[in-house]
Amino acid sequence: MDILFSNSQNLLTQVGDEFFRYLFDKIDWNLRMIAIKGPRGSGKTTLMLQQIKYGIKPKAQEALYFSADHYWFYTHNLVETAHTFYQNGGRYLFIDEVHKYPNWSREIKNIYDSFPDLKVVFSSSSALDIYKGESDLSRRVFTYELPGMSFREYLNLTQGQNFQPVSLAEVQNTQADITKEINSKLHPLPIFREYLKRGYLPIITESNPEIIPIFLQQIINTVVESDLAFIADYNAGTAYKVKKLLGVLAESAPFKPNVSSIARKIETSRDSVYEWLTQLEKARLLNFLVADGKGVSLLQKPDKVYLENTNLSYALKANPEIGSVRETFLLNQLKNINKEVRLPKSGDFLIEDLVIEVGGKNKDANQVRHLKNHMIVADEIEYGFGNKIPLWVFGMMY
Structure with missing residues (x-):
């Protein structure tokens, strides 16, 4: 998983605290599972990285960000990745563009059920119906919408x-x-x-x-x-x-x-x-x-x-x-x-x-x-x- 941690750390060094989208302060980051939906370019990725860097301020290995279309997932799956992350002290998992991952809802549900003290935040396209996947997420995930910027x-x-x-x-x-x-x-x-x-x-x-x-x-x-x-x-x-x-x-x-x-x-x-x-x-x-x-x-x-x-x-x-x-x-x-x-x-x-x-x-x-x-x-x-x-x-x- 070194490649995922390396990529996550590189992205965190590039995110700043000069501007936060309005939704940052409205999200209850203490929830176990959060979905952030929104159009492309609205700032979902930055929002998640800012929460890691300025909200959680985690110890090494505690938080991990990755995109679900990363080439790592050509040969690994989400549940396996979450399991390895958790065993190594991980407690905050941020998954970008979850809609790009086949069978995403089933594996997200399995992660939720298998790791009770792991907090998961994932983002998706506005077009994705979070509650219409193969598995029932309606009792597990709280969804926020991030539109484009106001004036x-x-x-x-x-x-x-x-x-x-x-x-x-x-x-x-x-x-x-x-x-x-x-x-x-x-x-x-x-x-x-x-x-x-x-x-x-x-x-x-x-x-x-x-x-x-x-x-x-x-x-x-x-x-x-x-x-x-x-x-x-x-x-x-x-x-x-x-x-x-x-x-x-x-x-x-x-x-x-x-x-x-x-x-x-x-x-x-x-x-x-x-x-x-x-x-x-x-x-x-x-x-x-x-x-x-x-x-x-x-x-x-x-x-x-x-x-x-x-x-x-x-x-x-x-x-x-x-x-x-x-x-x-x-x-x-x-x-x-x-x-x-x-x-x-x-x-x-x-x-x-x-x-x-x-x-x-x-x-x-x-x-x-x-x-x-x-x-x-x-x-x-x-x-x-x-x-x-x-x-x-x-x-x-x-």
Whole structure:
């Protein structure tokens, strides 16, 4: 196992404590088994390495990090590796990209049952259904979701700030205080523009900003050709059609999908389109909006389809329409704080009884004025007034 320990130690020397994703402090690291799901590039690996280096601060041999697709596993299995690690004093096991390992759920269950005082943290693609594996993990594992960065995290990372998250209720009721504090320290609008184009993933600090769209295109290829290939058993032909579907969606998102037309365009069946849409949504490449009053079920056509985040909009289309970008951002941030968002009869989004209309700085309430509880979310303004709130403020919620 020397190669695994050597690799783990090398990675630990490279991780720093300058920036922690918001989830770091929300995870109960004392749990026996933790799953961290999230899109590629969101920082799952760094999160685990930071917990080893700054959370556990273990003695030698007590903690081990490795990726489940390491070549070590060509000739060894997870249970055997955990057993050897445990016998040599190991107590904290961190497994990255567990979905790349065949029969992962059975072996993870065996590790849990065989080593009661071994703590296990594993990461996986967003698309993986942790509780749908061959073995029942529902009573054993606690799952956390790590989305891409909020605008708040982007400000803290790139501007050296320490802004704290605010709730949706605080955005509604104390926006004046929030905007006053932030505007006293910086001008948010030009930074917000950069965030929309390339600030959703922490990779922004490690790469030339101009190549972020290329990096995102590589992520899309990896998600479809590698992650979904493992999880949904895609072959090369299926992966090609799924990428073609994503290209069709990117051209006009957000839009109300005509599944029959899409199926004809990419030469596949309606059922395949429904299935692939669901998988792309689970993989955090798409977001769905369902009309108010409708149930949510698998293989049901969503009423509106969005790309999952605005960086994808700019990566897949040279000049995305700004109105679409605004809606994509707001839906993304609301879903990332686990709000149930619906498509209302009037307005853009519905959260419980609150209708939200999104637009530019001159947006008025004409379309939703007749509704008792409504809000105007306006881009290109630093301060709001009444129920007109700056769009960027919704990026401060996690």
